[in-house]
Amino acid sequence: MKIFYYTFGCKVNQYETDNLRQKLSGLGYKTTQDMADADIFVINTCTVTAQSDHKCRQLLHKIKKLSPDAVTVLTGCFPQAFRQQAEQMTECDIITGSSKQDIPALIGEYLKDRRRIVRIKDHEKGEAFQAMSNQPSGLKTRAFVKIQDGCDQYCTYCIIPFARGHIRSKPLGDIRDEIAALAQGGYKEIVLTGINLCCYGKDLGDGTRLIDAVETVCSTDGIQRVRLSSMEPEMISDEDIARMGRLEKLCAQFHLSLQSGCDKTLRRMNRKYTCEEYRELCTKLRDTFSDCVITTDIMVGFAGETDEDFAQTIRFVKEIGFEKVHIFPYSVRKGTAAEKFGGQVSSEVKQRRVKELEAVCSQIRQEFLASNVGRTVNVLFEKEKADGWHRGYTKNYTPVKVKAQDAGSWRWQTKNVRITGVDGDSCTAEII
Numbered sequence: 046m047k048i049f050y051y052t053f054g055c056k057v058n059q060y061e062t063d064n065l066r067q068k069l070s071g072l073g074y075k076t077t078q079d080m081a082d083a084d085i086f087v088i089n090t091c092t093v094t095a096q097s098d099h100k101c102r103q104l105l106h107k108i109k110k111l112s113p114d115a116v117t118v119l120t121g122c123f124p125q126a127f128r129q130q131a132e133q134m135t136e137c138d139i140i141t142g143s144s145k146q147d148i149p150a151l152i153g154e155y156l157k158d159r160r161r162i163v164r165i166k167d168h169e170k171g172e173a174f175q176a177m178s179n180q181p182s183g184l185k186t187r188a189f190v191k192i193q194d195g196c197d198q199y200c201t202y203c204i205i206p207f208a209r210g211h212i213r214s215k216p217l218g219d220i221r222d223e224i225a226a227l228a229q230g231g232y233k234e235i236v237l238t239g240i241n242l243c244c245y246g247k248d249l250g251d252g253t254r255l256i257d258a259v260e261t262v263c264s265t266d267g268i269q270r271v272r273l274s275s276m277e278p279e280m281i282s283d284e285d286i287a288r289m290g291r292l293e294k295l296c297a298q299f300h301l302s303l304q305s306g307c308d309k310t311l312r313r314m315n316r317k318y319t320c321e322e323y324r325e326l327c328t329k330l331r332d333t334f335s336d337c338v339i340t341t342d343i344m345v346g347f348a349g350e351t352d353e354d355f356a357q358t359i360r361f362v363k364e365i366g367f368e369k370v371h372i373f374p375y376s377v378r379k380g381t382a383a384e385k386f387g388g389q390v391s392s393e394v395k396q397r398r399v400k401e402l403e404a405v406c407s408q409i410r411q412e413f414l415a416s417n418v419g420r421t422v423n424v425l426f427e428k429e430k431a432d433g434w435h436r437g438y439t440k441n442y443t444p445v446k447v448k449a450q451d452a453g454s455w456r457w458q459t460k461n462v463r464i465t466g467v468d469g470d471s472c473t474a475e476i477i
């Protein structure tokens with residue numbers, strides 16, 4: 046039987062879908078990229094915004110129209126956080142939550158008598174990290190590796206702690222083994238991911254912390270670059286920065302979740318840092334790492350955000366000069382503390398603020414890309430040159446493309462290039 050996989054949301058979800066695909070392939074199920082050809086659909090959901098839920102419903106409608114008899118599996122954060130709503134989605138034949146490791150058995154069970162299955166397990170305090178490791182696919186240069194799950198922060202807007210449960214971490218030895226296998230399989234770059242990555246190790250009870258995992262991965266032969274996905278600013282200590290600064294393979298690209306550049310809004314969000322602390326962290330990172338790039342997420346139009354609060358965020362964004370910003374409008378998530386907050390902002394105002402912030406961030410981004418012109422940088426090439434360009438990234442994740450002069454592929458190769466210009470969201474370069 047052929048399975049079409051669709052993954053919404055973050056890289057953790059992507060990693061888990063890849064893991065499921067590998068398990069199901071081992072049981073003889075084939076993967077198809079063609080929806081019309083699929084016997085089974087696996088939809089790994091995200092529920093971070095109302096928009097994610099909406100997109101999931103649209104996909105389900107499309108599937109049922111296209112293949113009414115196909116088996117549809119709904120899994121991930123949406124059914125875990127919103128069980129009742131998920132149960133009402135009668136288009137789905139199998140509904141499960143975070144226990145994605147159960148899906149192969151659930152598909153087998155369903156195929157016996159085609160009786161609908163809804164099986165969502167509650168998260169429990171002290172539950173173990175679901176053991177999983179992905180095998181090299183032989184196709185890519187960069188692998189995302191999930192080393193942490195869950196969050197106990199309860200930011201007032203966020204549904205994720207309900208969907209993902211308490212913090213739990215992958216044991217250091219398992220990380221070492223997985224990275225060694227990925228290096229053997231040809232991967233050059235590793236991105237460590239988690240739901241709240243900086244909480245890595247807190248549950249292990251032996252003092253292990255994220256920096257220990259980073260040092261372990263950096264010490265793996267064959268791996269050239271190591272990146273970290275989103276981090277919480279208040280959890281990065283001076284000692285962490287000093288130890289990170291000694292790791293040659295660690296890429297100086299840090300995604301520090303900001304959400305708002307206004308202290309009053311940060312407090313209402315239950316974020317655990319102030320703008321001043323965030324500013325100090327950026328300075329320390331930029332002092333420690335040359336070519337340091339800082340990126341972030343900003344939520345616009347949180348409940349109670351006034352024009353002046355938003356203006357503070359704009360000023361803060363300009364001051365920090367983020368090299369890239371992911372901007373998204375706040376949407377109320379049922380069951381969170383902020384659902385009951387007064388001062389909800391209208392969608393027109395949110396959209397206006399999103400556009401205003403986008404314009405500011407886009408200008409900073411273009412200035413950053415242009416500031417690279419004339420520099421010599423080292424690029425790890427990733428993509429085949431289907432459109433006539435070799436494409437890759439510098440260590441600080443600046444996209445670079447070089448006009449292809451030969452027939453060969455540069456994928457997996459690192460080369461020094463000179464930046465000659467900017468084209469859209471990429472630097473152009475020539476080989477030296």
Ligand code: SF4
Pocket residue numbers: 196197198199200203204205206240241277
């Ligand atoms: S740190 Fe806050 S925003 Fe991030 S997953 Fe946890 S609760 Fe959500």
